[in-house]
Amino acid sequence: xxxxxxxxxxxxxxxxxxxxxxxxxxxxxxxxxxxxxxxxxxxxxxxxxxxxxxxxxxxxxxxxxxxxxxxxxxxxxxxxxxxxxxxxxxxxxxxxxxxxxxxx
Numbered sequence: 001x002x003x004x005x006x007x008x009x010x011x012x013x014x015x016x017x018x019x020x021x022x023x024x025x026x027x028x029x030x031x032x033x034x035x036x037x038x039x040x041x042x043x044x045x046x047x048x049x050x051x052x053x054x055x056x057x058x059x060x061x062x063x064x065x066x067x068x069x070x071x072x073x074x075x076x077x078x079x080x081x082x083x084x085x086x087x088x089x090x091x092x093x094x095x096x097x098x099x100x101x102x103x104x
Contacts, residue, residue, distance in 0.1 A: 004079055004082070004083075005066065005075075005079060007082060008078040008079045008081070008082035008083075009075070009078060011078075011082050011085075012078050012081075012082075023077070023078065023081045024074075026077065026081060027074050027077045029046065030042055030043060030046045030072075030077065032045070036073070036074075037071035037072060037073055038071060038072040038077060039070070039071055040061055040070060040071075043061050043072065044061075060080075060083075064076050064077075064079045064080055064083075066079075
């Protein structure tokens with residue numbers, strides 16, 4: 001996962017100011033209680049609201065929660081943004097999140 005974190009950070013640095021604002025807005029939309037982190041429930045609610053919870057593999061939250069504290073900080077949401085922008089949230093054949101898809 002460390003490679004994806006590096007790619008996500010580098011990708012963020014290369015974004016336009018408008019795109020960076022889009023990432024920040026996505027984080028704010030997910031962080032409903034405004035505490036600066038996204039809980040598992042906020043994560044699920046966000047994708048349920050967007051109607052694409054089925055596209056999000058159930059382990060994705062745990063995979064991008066790098067420190068394992070049960071919440072996503074902004075840096076961890078960058079990984080989610082990077083994955084979503086890639087258009088490949090999961091393996092099309094098996095439906096599982098596959099880290100290798102993002103390192104190709």
